[in-house]
Amino acid sequence: MSNPTEKSSLVQRAIVPSERYAIEQxxxxxxxxxxxxxMTWKRLSQNEIDSDRQKFRAQAAQLSLLDEEIAAYEPCPYKISMFYEDEGGxxxxxxxxxxxxATFFKRRHDLGEEGVLEHLRHTYCDQYVEKGLVFALGNMARRPQTWxxxxxFPVPEATQGDLFN
Structure with missing residues (x-):
């Protein structure tokens, strides 16, 4: 789907007003x-990074068909938190x-850690908000209330087209 209007229209139909609404549905x-x-960030301790690495390895081991690249996953050394409002609060x-x-690891060499975190904040909180910000939220069957x-990602809000075109 290369047409931005089609993409925007498709995403717009899938948007719900709030996390609470999704839970109710x-x-x-x-x-x-x-x-x-x-957006805020906090540097993780080495123990937290090691724990994240171990959790991922345990999950990857259950999926034996995955290649070695996935098994060698390196967790981001920062906990990145997003604060926002929806119709539920x-x-x-x-x-x-x-x-x-992935962006953190790719850009930290040229921007430095603090620079790439500020780059992410600017991208998400300024540029994407201006374009039309969308969050994808998900939960697990065992914890349906935890999202x-x-x-x-940015998706411009769909505009009403001319009925005669």
């Missing part, structure tokens, strides 16, 4: 348009977005 995945977005979510970690932030 029994959903396990939800797209929302957050408001009043901000104010929320704080730890960012579990794979692309955020994680799985994806952050």
């Amino acid at each position: 029994g959903a396990s995945l939800a797209l929302i348009r957050p408001r009043n977005v901000s 104010r929320h704080k979510k730890t960012c579990a977005d794979w692309e955020t970690s 994680q932030l799985l994806g952050i």
